Amino acid sequence: MSLTLLNVIVAVIIAIAFAALNAAYLVWAERRGAARIQRRPGPNINGPFGLFQPPLDGVKLMAKQLLIPGGVDKVLFMAAPVLAMAPAITSFVTLPFSDLIVGHNMHIGILLIFAFASIGGMSLLFAGWSSRNKYSMMSSVRAVSQAIAYEIPMLITVITVVMIAGTTDLMGIVKGQMGGFWHWNIFPFKAGLFNPLMLMSFLIFFTCSLAETNRAPFDLGEAESELVAGFHTEYGSMGFGLFFMAEYANIVIGASLTTILFLGGWDCPFGFFPGVWWFLLKIYLLIASFIWIRWTFPRTTIYGLLNLSWKILIPLSLFNLLLTAGLLKVF
Amino acid sequence: MTKKNIRKGALDIMFAEWLFFGLAGLSVLGAIGLILFRHPMNGAMSFVVTLISLAGLYALLSAKLLFAVQLIVYAGAIMSLIIFIIMFLNIQEHDLPDEEGKGLFLLGGAVVITPIALFLYKIVKSLPGSDTKIIGNGFGDVREVGLILFKNWLLPFEIVSILLLVALVGAVVLAGKKGVGK
Numbered sequence: 329m330s331l332t333l334l335n336v337i338v339a340v341i342i343a344i345a346f347a348a349l350n351a352a353y354l355v356w357a358e359r360r361g362a363a364r365i366q367r368r369p370g371p372n373i374n375g376p377f378g379l380f381q382p383p384l385d386g387v388k389l390m391a392k393q394l395l396i397p398g399g400v401d402k403v404l405f406m407a408a409p410v411l412a413m414a415p416a417i418t419s420f421v422t423l424p425f426s427d428l429i430v431g432h433n434m435h436i437g438i439l440l441i442f443a444f445a446s447i448g449g450m451s452l453l454f455a456g457w458s459s460r461n462k463y464s465m466m467s468s469v470r471a472v473s474q475a476i477a478y479e480i481p482m483l484i485t486v487i488t489v490v491m492i493a494g495t496t497d498l499m500g501i502v503k504g505q506m507g508g509f510w511h512w513n514i515f516p517f518k519a520g521l522f523n524p525l526m527l528m529s530f531l532i533f534f535t536c537s538l539a540e541t542n543r544a545p546f547d548l549g550e551a552e553s554e555l556v557a558g559f560h561t562e563y564g565s566m567g568f569g570l571f572f573m574a575e576y577a578n579i580v581i582g583a584s585l586t587t588i589l590f591l592g593g594w595d596c597p598f599g600f601f602p603g604v605w606w607f608l609l610k611i612y613l614l615i616a617s618f619i620w621i622r623w624t625f626p627r628t629t630i631y632g633l634l635n636l637s638w639k640i641l642i643p644l645s646l647f648n649l650l651l652t653a654g655l656l657k658v659f
Numbered sequence: 660m661t662k663k664n665i666r667k668g669a670l671d672i673m674f675a676e677w678l679f680f681g682l683a684g685l686s687v688l689g690a691i692g693l694i695l696f697r698h699p700m701n702g703a704m705s706f707v708v709t710l711i712s713l714a715g716l717y718a719l720l721s722a723k724l725l726f727a728v729q730l731i732v733y734a735g736a737i738m739s740l741i742i743f744i745i746m747f748l749n750i751q752e753h754d755l756p757d758e759e760g761k762g763l764f765l766l767g768g769a770v771v772i773t774p775i776a777l778f779l780y781k782i783v784k785s786l787p788g789s790d791t792k793i794i795g796n797g798f799g800d801v802r803e804v805g806l807i808l809f810k811n812w813l814l815p816f817e818i819v820s821i822l823l824l825v826a827l828v829g830a831v832v833l834a835g836k837k838g839v840g841k
Contacts, residue, residue, distance in 0.1 A: 404704065435800050439727035444733020450707070453742050457700060469746060472739055479736075496801050 336421075339431030343420035351576035352382035354615065357544035359644060361619040364420045392565035397459075400562065407562065407572035411451035415444035418576035423584050424499045426594040426604040437498035438486060441585065442479075445540070448474040448574065455571070456559040467558035470548045470630055477634050482536035482639040485529045488645070489513055489525045492523075502593030509597040511522075514590040523655050525648045530590045532645050537582035539633070541575065543618055545625040546633055553627075583614035665817035685712040697755055699745050703738065710734045731812055 356371065371378035396402060419441045421431035434440060449472060456468020492513060493501040505511050514530045516523050533538025540547040550558030560571045587593060587610040591634065594607040628636075685708060692705030714729040808816055 401700075404700075434723070434728050436723050439724070439731065439801075443727045443730030443735065446731050446739070447711075449735065450739055450742070451737060453746070454704070457742070457746055465746065469743065472743055476739065477737065 336432065340417070340423050343417050343431060345415050347580070348579040350434045350571060350580050351445060351573035352386060354576045354579065355385070355572070356382050357494055357615075358619050360615070362623045365623040366622075371550060372648065386569070389566055389569040394567065396532075396567050397488075397562050399460050401458040401460070405562075406567075408451045408455035409567045409574075412574040413453065413570045413577070414450055414573045415448040416581065418578075419581050422498065423581070423617075424502060424588070424593065425501070425607050427503075427601075429604050430499065433499050435495075435497050437515050438490065438501070438585075439580065442483065442486075445578075446479075448578065451574075454562070459559070459562040461562055463555045464559050464561050466540045467550060467555045467561075471542060471559060473548065474542075474548060474630075474637075475634060477637040477642075478536045478539040481532055481645040482540065483635060484645040484649050485536070486589065487534045488529055488649050489491050489657060491652055498588050501590055502595065505592040506595050506602065508595075509592065512590065512592040512595070522659075523652055525651060526590075529645065529648050530586075532648075533589065534642055535636075535641065536588055538618065538621065539637070540569070541578045541582050543579070545628050546623040546629050546635055547622075547627060552644060573590040579618060580611065583618070587611050587616055675719060682712040682715040682719070685709075685715070697758065699750060700742070700750075703745055705739075705741050707734060707738050708840070710738065720799075724801050724804050725801055 359381075360370045360378070371381040374380040374384055396405060396584050422434055422437040422440050424430040424433060424437075452468045452471045452475075456466075456471070458463040459465070471501075489501065493504045495504075496503060505513055509515065510517050514526055516526050521615065535542055550560070552558075555561075560568050563571065587607060591610050594604055595606045596606050689705045689707075689712065693702045693709065696702045696705060710729065710733045714726050714734065717729055718726040757824030
């Protein structure tokens, strides 16, 4: 027991460090990327290329006083940021970074990640409700209706991939795609199964992960122009910091899941030297495209957002599920 | 089995027992909170605690799929919807009913329930115990549950899904516009 317990503790510590470092430096990357797209320098004073900005921001956030406004529900108000961050970190434990680097591989890995994500979604509700602030409340209502709407096509797309791979084990899903880019789930050539809609299901999954992580153009939950700052309006210091870190941790998880399900995980596109570097390269390319999309497209409206999910993405993903099931039966 | 292995096994069981008592206590506390909190939101919150600790109990019984499904379906989707509705109702402190005779009701309830609880305790004690067994690795996994569900329990499964469909259609009919097309 002691050995396995030690393993779990070490895995959790590495997961926390990875999540925190990623959160810190993705904020830097986001600000630099935004600045580049908007033709301004961005953070460039502290250190080379402004690389010391994230630790300084972190110190500033931690040194601030933790303010609890009068009239809030204290327990829920304090619990919400922790509930946002904890599931995000726990999800890292089940993600396989390569065939050797994985915290704890489980048969139900993909289900567990969605289970933790659903707890994370509830933290937004608690934050908005406990703030006793109508903007926070409206924001969390939006965030939750959005999360529920986009979870459906996302899960249906995941079922499609799980049917092709024949396993819910994340490592097994990657192992089914090894050996060059033409084996990846995103392309329709996979192993006798000529499903022409795989690229579309990749796009559905990618769109849903944008929406699930509350990223622009789907960031209706924190639309500054309408809702002040959304569900974290009343939060300062590290409470706000935790929400911020959870958002970036969720982005990393979304990119990792997209890589594992569709882009072959740690597999090399040309079939040599598979390893963790390919995985990291793929997730950072995806995250760069997240940032690119955020600063390129304007925000949609809440109706447009919900219509996109219920009227377009869900029927399309259901059709894709049926087609894949049929193809699996025929070939 | 060497002595070290036996000690390790005993430690494992002890750890599992602590986890069991902790989760069981949490689930009971959550259920009590659900009844006793005045504001429905706090009640819903403590219900979430109950559901999550139940998921933990399933995990202790190595029902992995049930653990994940409990978290996704109950703790995630259903509780989100319940809390969503409570938020929409926007219940303020002055909307809540006065609970004047609360202490009296509690006392009366305790007087009624104590003999029943004692009786139940006796019954549970008199049941023959069975040793816990280590079960195979595949237990409670997606494949096993799916096979059992679609081989032995296919008809009940389909009937339940039709029941859900009936509930869905009924909700749409009830929520639909009245008097349109008449």
